[in-house]
Amino acid sequence: MSATHTPVPSMVSTPLPHPVPAEEYEQCPVTDVLRRVGDKWSVLVIVLLGKRPYRFNELQRGIETISQRMLTRTLRGLEADGLVHREVFPTVPPSVEYSLTPLGETLLVPLSALADWVVEHRAEISATRLSH
Amino acid sequence: MSATHTPVPSMVSTPLPHPVPAEEYEQCPVTDVLRRVGDKWSVLVIVLLGKRPYRFNELQRGIETISQRMLTRTLRGLEADGLVHREVFPTVPPSVEYSLTPLGETLLVPLSALADWVVEHRAEISATRLSH
DNA sequence: CAGCATCCACGTTGATACTG
DNA sequence: CAGTATCAACGTGGATGCTG
Numbered sequence: 001m002s003a004t005h006t007p008v009p010s011m012v013s014t015p016l017p018h019p020v021p022a023e024e025y026e027q028c029p030v031t032d033v034l035r036r037v038g039d040k041w042s043v044l045v046i047v048l049l050g051k052r053p054y055r056f057n058e059l060q061r062g063i064e065t066i067s068q069r070m071l072t073r074t075l076r077g078l079e080a081d082g083l084v085h086r087e088v089f090p091t092v093p094p095s096v097e098y099s100l101t102p103l104g105e106t107l108l109v110p111l112s113a114l115a116d117w118v119v120e121h122r123a124e125i126s127a128t129r130l131s132h
Numbered sequence: 133m134s135a136t137h138t139p140v141p142s143m144v145s146t147p148l149p150h151p152v153p154a155e156e157y158e159q160c161p162v163t164d165v166l167r168r169v170g171d172k173w174s175v176l177v178i179v180l181l182g183k184r185p186y187r188f189n190e191l192q193r194g195i196e197t198i199s200q201r202m203l204t205r206t207l208r209g210l211e212a213d214g215l216v217h218r219e220v221f222p223t224v225p226p227s228v229e230y231s232l233t234p235l236g237e238t239l240l241v242p243l244s245a246l247a248d249w250v251v252e253h254r255a256e257i258s259a260t261r262l263s264h
Numbered sequence: 265c266a267g268c269a270t271c272c273a274c275g276t277t278g279a280t281a282c283t284g
Numbered sequence: 285c286a287g288t289a290t291c292a293a294c295g296t297g298g299a300t301g302c303t304g
Contacts, residue, residue: 028175028176029250029251030175030246030247030250030251031170031172031175031176032250033246033250034166034169034170034175034246035170035171035172036170037166038163038166038167038168038169038170038171039167039276039277040163040167040276040277043160043162043163043166044160044163055285056286056287057285060286067277067278067279067280068286068287069277069278069279069288069289070276070277070278072287072288079264080260080261080264081257081261082257082260082261088286092285093284094284094286095286096285096286103256106249106253107249109245109249110242110245110246110248110249111246113241113242113245113246114162114165114242114245114246115162116242117238117239117241117242118161118165119161119162121235121238122161122165124214125161125165125213125214125235127214128212128214129213129214132211132212171296171297172296172297173297187265187266188265188266188267189265189266192266199297200266200267201268201297201298201299202296202297204266204267204268205296205297220266223265224265225265225266226265226266226267226304227265228265228266228267
């Protein structure tokens with residue numbers, strides 16, 4: 001972890017010169033983003049939209065087990081963060097297309113690094129988990 | 133996102149040749165790891181242990197607002213995944229030292245990439261969130 | 265010092281029914 | 285088609301008290 005990612009200098013210092021006020025890391029932006037991306041569906045949606053734009057029902061069929069409610073919530077969350085763009089086409093019946101924003105595209109890069117780490121080490125993780 | 137991170141080929145294909153069975157991505161290893169690392173405290177603990185080993189109470193003072201329960205749970209979880217090593221010293225009173233395993237050290241790398249992305253783009257995210 | 269056990273509040277997810 | 289609304293189940297996290 002680089003030293004730059006944290007807003008709390010003492011968080012990465014040695015040996016804890018003084019306790020860190022709660023408010024500063026309670027909303028640590030890194031954890032904050034990880035919590036959004038770490039939910040049940042966001043990564044899946046981002047990956048799909050990283051390939052091409054999708055319509056709502058198309059996404060739901062693609063993921064298949066996601067409820068309508070959770071797909072909506074996931075998309076709204078990603079949209080609120082500026083990672084996903086929602087475009088409504090005034091057709092009849094209406095169709096809505098979702099795509100990654102430029103910001104969302106850039107997130108694919110570090111997400112890939114993490115994904116590659118998982119692929120490279122998941123055997124180790126699985127093995128360790130089983131032994132516990 | 134690289135194509136290799138997912139165990140579900142059609143997950144990243146176009147345009148969804150066929151629906152993907154639930155079981156295959158329900159336990160997508162990437163989301164799986166993100167969910168662990170995306171919890172409230174894991175990243176903080178990993179970052180701290182990335183600097184040097186810590187004893188239990190030392191960690192708790194360092195994070196300060198974490199409950200004993202959650203620190204225990206977090207450490208046990210990371211230990212179960214093979215990311216953290218727990219070593220008990222048979223002193224009186226007993227002391228326990230936590231440190232990153234070699235595997236845990238390697239996780240710091242992609243975690244840094246993601247952290248740097250957050251630092252670089254958090255202004256955009258904050259701005260977008262406020263407008264929603 | 266380094267925990268575990270218990271109880272409780274809350275957020276997240278899912279199932280189902282309904283709508284512009 | 286693309287949602288919203290409502291209710292129920294579950295998991296996560298916090299507070300407190302006790303222990304080897």
